[in-house]
Amino acid sequence: MVDALRKLLDSGKLSEEDCHSILRGLGNKGFDIDVHVRIPERGIHPHELGKRQPPCDIALYGRLGVHCFNFEKSSVTDSFSQNGEHLRVFTQICRLKPEKPGEGEGAFSLLDDEAVDELYKGRMPNFLSEANPDDRLRFYEVQEQDICENDWLRLYTDFALYCYWQYNEDAFKFCLPSEINKILVETFETHTDPSLKLKSSNAIFHINFTAKSRDYISVVRRTTDGKTGHMILQISTWTNPPSSP
Numbered sequence: 001m002v003d004a005l006r007k008l009l010d011s012g013k014l015s016e017e018d019c020h021s022i023l024r025g026l027g028n029k030g031f032d033i034d035v036h037v038r039i040p041e042r043g044i045h046p047h048e049l050g051k052r053q054p055p056c057d058i059a060l061y062g063r064l065g066v067h068c069f070n071f072e073k074s075s076v077t078d079s080f081s082q083n084g085e086h087l088r089v090f091t092q093i094c095r096l097k098p099e100k101p102g103e104g105e106g107a108f109s110l111l112d113d114e115a116v117d118e119l120y121k122g123r124m125p126n127f128l129s130e131a132n133p134d135d136r137l138r139f140y141e142v143q144e145q146d147i148c149e150n151d152w153l154r155l156y157t158d159f160a161l162y163c164y165w166q167y168n169e170d171a172f173k174f175c176l177p178s179e180i181n182k183i184l185v186e187t188f189e190t191h192t193d194p195s196l197k198l199k200s201s202n203a204i205f206h207i208n209f210t211a212k213s214r215d216y217i218s219v220v221r222r223t224t225d226g227k228t229g230h231m232i233l234q235i236s237t238w239t240n241p242p243s244s245p
Helices: 002-011 016-026 056-072 133-138 144-149 152-164 169-175 194-199
Strands: 076-079 087-091 139-141 179-186 203-211 214-223 231-238
Touching: 056 152, 056 169, 087 152, 133 139, 139 194, 144 152, 152 169, 152 179, 152 203, 152 214, 152 231
Parallel strands: none
Antiparallel strands: 076 087, 087 231, 139 179, 179 203, 203 214, 214 231
16 A cells, blocks of 8 residues: 555655545554553553654654564564664564454563574674675675565665664754665575575665765664564664774
């Protein structure tokens, strides 16, 4: 639905106001917050935006929740850095709105950092522009077709840009849209088709992108604790290559 609306918007057949109106209407039929879902110590409560646009971070979290739902077939939270990353976000529950409140799947469960694969723990890795010659089996260079077929790669790039400008929302908005130059995927999971590395539960994305004529590099580490609805993104972004620790 979102892709169809985007095409109509780009072609000029649908106004931006009508597009936002349709998306607001979809909230009553699809993804929504159930007030009966309780999280320890605090509840989830709906917040009516009306005609206002959501803050940039909330919009990104919403897109991440949908991505997690599609990836596995989630409330989304940010938290303090644990391994030197600039931004850490994770999902804990993501489901379709039940017809009757309180029904259906979607039990809340806490994130278990200890269950994350040991190969993806510890300090964030350095950015790599090219695969190491002796480690090429671990890497896959994303193709243009991959980006067209996996729109969440643009989401990761938007998160990378937001990570850099997270304390200046106006600057983040001004820099959109970003342009992906190159993405190198690194994973220890084995696949018969190299392009399937994109689907790995645990993977590291080395992203080179441009926004408003400024070049950025970013490392996005995606991990999971093995529980349905759980996904962790650890993100670091620079405009200059970081120095080695």
